[in-house]
Amino acid sequence: MTTPIWQVDAFATEPFRGNPAAVCILDEPRPEAWMQGVALEMNLSETAFLVPRNDGFQLRWFTPACEVRLCGHATLASAHVLWSEGMVEPSRPIAFHSLHSGVLPARRLGEQIELDFPARIPDEIAPPAGLAEALGLEPRFVARASRDVLVLADSETVVRSLRPDFAALRKVDARGVIVTAPAAASDFVSRFFAPAVGVDEDPVTGSAHCCLCPFWADRLGKKSLVGFQASARGGVVAVTLDGDRVRLAGPAVTVLCGELRV
Numbered sequence: 001m002t003t004p005i006w007q008v009d010a011f012a013t014e015p016f017r018g019n020p021a022a023v024c025i026l027d028e029p030r031p032e033a034w035m036q037g038v039a040l041e042m043n044l045s046e047t048a049f050l051v052p053r054n055d056g057f058q059l060r061w062f063t064p065a066c067e068v069r070l071c072g073h074a075t076l077a078s079a080h081v082l083w084s085e086g087m088v089e090p091s092r093p094i095a096f097h098s099l100h101s102g103v104l105p106a107r108r109l110g111e112q113i114e115l116d117f118p119a120r121i122p123d124e125i126a127p128p129a130g131l132a133e134a135l136g137l138e139p140r141f142v143a144r145a146s147r148d149v150l151v152l153a154d155s156e157t158v159v160r161s162l163r164p165d166f167a168a169l170r171k172v173d174a175r176g177v178i179v180t181a182p183a184a185a186s187d188f189v190s191r192f193f194a195p196a197v198g199v200d201e202d203p204v205t206g207s208a209h210c211c212l213c214p215f216w217a218d219r220l221g222k223k224s225l226v227g228f229q230a231s232a233r234g235g236v237v238a239v240t241l242d243g244d245r246v247r248l249a250g251p252a253v254t255v256l257c258g259e260l261r262v
Contacts, residue, residue: 001261001262002259002260002261003024003025003026003259003260003262004024004025004257004258004259004260005022005023005024005025005038005042005257005258005259005260006022006023006077006081006085006254006256006257006258007020007021007022007023007042007044007254007255007256007257008020008021008022008023008077008080008081008252008253008254008255009252009253009255010072010073010074010076010077010080010204010206010235010250010252011073011076011204011206011229011235011236011237011250011251011252012204012233012235012250012251012252012253013111013251013253014253015253015255016233016255017233017234017235018073018203018204018233018234018235018250018252018253019045019073019202019203019204019205019233019235020044020045020203020255021044021045021046021047021048021071021073021074021077021078022038022039022042022044022046022047022048022074023047023048023050023074023077023078023081024038024047024048024049024050024260025050025052025081025087026049026050026051027051027052028051029051029058030049032067034262035047035049035060035062035067036062036066036067037262038062038260038262039062039063039064040064040065042064043064044064045063045073045199045202045203046061046062046063046068046071046073046074047061047062047074048060048061048071048074048075048077048078049061049062050078050082050096053097055095055097056094056095056096056097056103057078057082057094057095057096057097058096058097059075059078059096059097059098059104060098060099061074061075063194063197063198063199064198064199065197065198065199066197066198068175068197069098069099069100069101069146069147070098070100070101070117070118070207070210071206071207072115072117072205072206072207072208072209072210072237072248073204073205073206075096075104075106075115075206076106076113076115076206076248076250076252077252078096079094079096079106079108079113079115079252080113080252080254081254082094083108084254090108091108093105093106093107094106094107101117101118102118104116104117109249111251112238112249112250112251113249113250113251113252114247114248114249115206115247115248115249116242116245116246116247117206117207117210117245117246117247117248118210118244118245118246119210119213119214119241119243119244119245119246120145120146120148120207120210120211120214121145121211121214122143122144122145122150122211122214122215123143123144123145124141124142124143125142125143125144125149126142127139127142127151128142128149128172128173128174129172129173130168130171130172131149131151131169131172131174131177133165133168134164134165134166134168134169134171134172135151135162135164135169135177135179136162136163136164136165137151137153137154137158137162137179138154139151139152139153140152140153140154143215144174145210145211146175146211147174147175147176148174148175148176148177148178148207148208148211149172149174149176149177149178150178150180150211150212150215151177151178151179151180152180152181153179153180153181154181155181155182156181156182156183156184156189156230158181159179159180159181159189159190159191159230160189160191160230162179162191164177164193166193166195166200167195169193169195169196170195170196172196174196175194175196175197176192176193176194176196176197176199176202176205176208177192177193177194178190178191178192178205178208178211178212179191179192179193180212180215180216183227183228185228186226186227186228186236187216187220187225187226187227188212188216188225188227188228189227189228189229189230190205190208190209190212190227190228190229190230191229191230191231192205192208192229192231201231202231203229203231203232203233203234203235204229204231204233204234204235204237204250205229206237206248208229209227209237209239209246209248210246210248212227212239213225213227213239213240213241213246213248214241214246217241223240223241223242224238224239224240224241225238225239225240226238226239227239235250236250237249237250238250
């Protein structure tokens, strides 16, 4: 038995940039243990598993360590594969049905792919124990959105130069930690750390922008913004706040295709 699989660089216009994701298209659902094993084998921040259904595709995401409730870059990568491989007509939107985050529509906008995700409004909190020490900075503001913590840093330079203690960060009460600041060449800059789910630093994180978008829309007084995630690979994410939804847009590039023989 063989199963097709692709590796796609999401939020990238060229290979080896943005955030790599594996996309695995199944004829029928497979056991969770099998999907987790494939994600561990691929050893990327996310592997997406799609199963066709009459009204779109069932979609689940796994890191090498666990299943996650929402993933932007692997959803973008999945839409890219479906359109570029001719499995869906390029003019036809795609409805992804997730277990925990509802229906996630995707559509093509020229060379860009736009995703429609739920907004996550950050609420101010006291800094969780050990957060400042693990990051090596004194936060200006800390908030929580769902299971993630958002930290406002003093400057873009501080965000770009962070060298967290990942062992200490793994003990902080959060799925992931978003660190952000205003930026010179974009509206804001960010980085995303999630050692608690097996990803020390994610290169470009769509789900984090579901929190960053309303946060910066409120602070900057505009609904459409451009964020740059300043990881080593880097990537630009265009975001628009639309009521209780966030529209995220970016391109993608296929770098590998093959088949699983398990």
